[in-house]
Amino acid sequence: MDPKQSERRKFLKRSVALAGGLGLGAAKPALGQLEGPEAFLRGSPEIVGYGKRSRFVTSERIPHGGRASPDAFGLDFHIAAPLQDSVGVITPSSLHYMGTTRGSFVPDIDPDKHRLMIHGMVDNPIVFTMDELKRLPSVTRLHFIECAGNRSNKRHTTVQETHGMTSCAEWTGVLLSTLLKEAGVQAGADWLVAEGVEEVKGASSLPMSKAMEDCIVCYGMNGEAVRPQQGYPLRLLVPGFEGIFNVKWLRRIKVVDQYYMTYNDFGHLTQDPDGAALGYQIGPKSVITHPSGGQQMPGPGFYEVSGLAWSGGGAVKRVEVTTDGGHSWFDAEIRGTAHRHAHTRFTFPWTWDGTACELQSRCIDELGQIQPSRAQAAEFWKQPVGQPPRVKGQDNSIQPWRVDADGSIHNAIA
Numbered sequence: 001m002d003p004k005q006s007e008r009r010k011f012l013k014r015s016v017a018l019a020g021g022l023g024l025g026a027a028k029p030a031l032g033q034l035e036g037p038e039a040f041l042r043g044s045p046e047i048v049g050y051g052k053r054s055r056f057v058t059s060e061r062i063p064h065g066g067r068a069s070p071d072a073f074g075l076d077f078h079i080a081a082p083l084q085d086s087v088g089v090i091t092p093s094s095l096h097y098m099g100t101t102r103g104s105f106v107p108d109i110d111p112d113k114h115r116l117m118i119h120g121m122v123d124n125p126i127v128f129t130m131d132e133l134k135r136l137p138s139v140t141r142l143h144f145i146e147c148a149g150n151r152s153n154k155r156h157t158t159v160q161e162t163h164g165m166t167s168c169a170e171w172t173g174v175l176l177s178t179l180l181k182e183a184g185v186q187a188g189a190d191w192l193v194a195e196g197v198e199e200v201k202g203a204s205s206l207p208m209s210k211a212m213e214d215c216i217v218c219y220g221m222n223g224e225a226v227r228p229q230q231g232y233p234l235r236l237l238v239p240g241f242e243g244i245f246n247v248k249w250l251r252r253i254k255v256v257d258q259y260y261m262t263y264n265d266f267g268h269l270t271q272d273p274d275g276a277a278l279g280y281q282i283g284p285k286s287v288i289t290h291p292s293g294g295q296q297m298p299g300p301g302f303y304e305v306s307g308l309a310w311s312g313g314g315a316v317k318r319v320e321v322t323t324d325g326g327h328s329w330f331d332a333e334i335r336g337t338a339h340r341h342a343h344t345r346f347t348f349p350w351t352w353d354g355t356a357c358e359l360q361s362r363c364i365d366e367l368g369q370i371q372p373s374r375a376q377a378a379e380f381w382k383q384p385v386g387q388p389p390r391v392k393g394q395d396n397s398i399q400p401w402r403v404d405a406d407g408s409i410h411n412a413i414a
């Protein structure tokens with residue numbers, strides 16, 4: 001056995017001893033007596049064609065915020081991703097959270113008939129077919145999307161409930177700047193309005209500076225076509241901005257000289273093109289996904305604390321973890337590369353001594369912005385003093401998880 005392997009064995013043995021079991025040691029049959037599989041999937045439709053996951057993997061999306069989905073009218077509404085079960089940074093397309101469809105069903109679009117029009121204050125208005133868009137130079141980037149309504153409250157029990165309205169995927173498409181340069185943006189055109197196909201349009205006003213910086217007109221998601229609920233065949237990706245800007249089923253971009261109040265912009269009132277970018281940006285945020293609310297630790301011993309961090313301000317620079325409710329903070333390990341405007345996985349090795357404690361994480365982004373406590377966020381949103389902190393606006397506050405002596409984990413928001 002090579003020395004590395006034997007080191008690893010020793011480590012596992014030690015941790016099992018510490019953990020008093022972890023399921024690895026205790027009631028396992030001796031080597032050579034391992035149980036075989038229940039059955040084989042050979043030749044089954046689960047394996048051939050479009051592959052399915054194991055029937056033993058049951059993680060699913062859930063309706064978010066108390067409204068059933070689909071509702072009485074058959075409409076799909078706010079569906080949250082099971083982030084507590086996530087590993088790595090990519091949310092599988094089938095588990096990506098889903099924002100509101102603006103009063104209609106998910107459109108079923110034939111890509112051969114779909115068009116994207118760019119017009120307004122441009123020298124050459126253009127209408128693109130999907131095939132034409134796919135001939136242009138493309139980019140592939142990892143980006144998160146988060147609904148501005150993704151906020152935690154004390155009634156939530158799991159990460160899915162507290163943070164499930166964000167997801168991260170690998171997006172492929174053409175930079176919006178490529179299309180806008182092709183169309184020739186005229187002087188004084190500081191804004192654009194992007195529109196989806198629904199009857200209420202799902203439109204958003206976007207500052208031209210952001211459009212030219214890093215927005216992507218996407219046809220690809222996680223290595224295949226964008227899913228219908230994510231905007232098939234075409235969606236706009238506005239990295240780091242609130243979810244509502246990421247217009248799905250994109251069919252029209254009108255270049256304009258001012259902010260226009262659209263259905264989606266209702267309540268987003270920063271109309272100054274210079275100030276807007278900051279106002280629309282998701283703040284630095286993080287959450288521990290394991291161990292987290294609703295989960296049960298089998299006993300004292302070693303655990304790898306693991307979570308996700310992200311920021312509309314760019315890349316995650318650092319993540320800190322506390323296991324004593326914020327008295328002492330330690331640097332977590334950033335796993336892999338921290339991409340700009342992407343979920344970033346962090347881990348922290350922890351040995352639980354079996355006493356009650358509190359786990360928290362906080363994110364520091366490349367701009368030096370620090371994720372606020374709940375009290376700080378409530379103060380920012382002008383919560384009256386003397387009341388328990390409630391975050392009225394965008395909520396990027398620190399999520400506390402309370403560990404009880406029996407190993408059960410609970411949302412610790414007061």
Ligand SMILES: Nc1nc2c(c(=O)[nH]1)N[C@H]1C(S)=C(S)[C@@H](COP(=O)(O)O)O[C@H]1N2
Binds near residue numbers: 146243246
């Ligand atoms: N055309 C259209 N685009 C839309 C919406 C919509 O209702 N219609 N909802 C927005 C909202 S509120 C959010 S949070 C994101 C959600 O993106 P997702 O469903 O891919 O997660 O899409 C945005 N884009």
Ligand SMILES: [Mo]
Binds near residue numbers: 099100147244
């Ligand atoms: Mo949203």
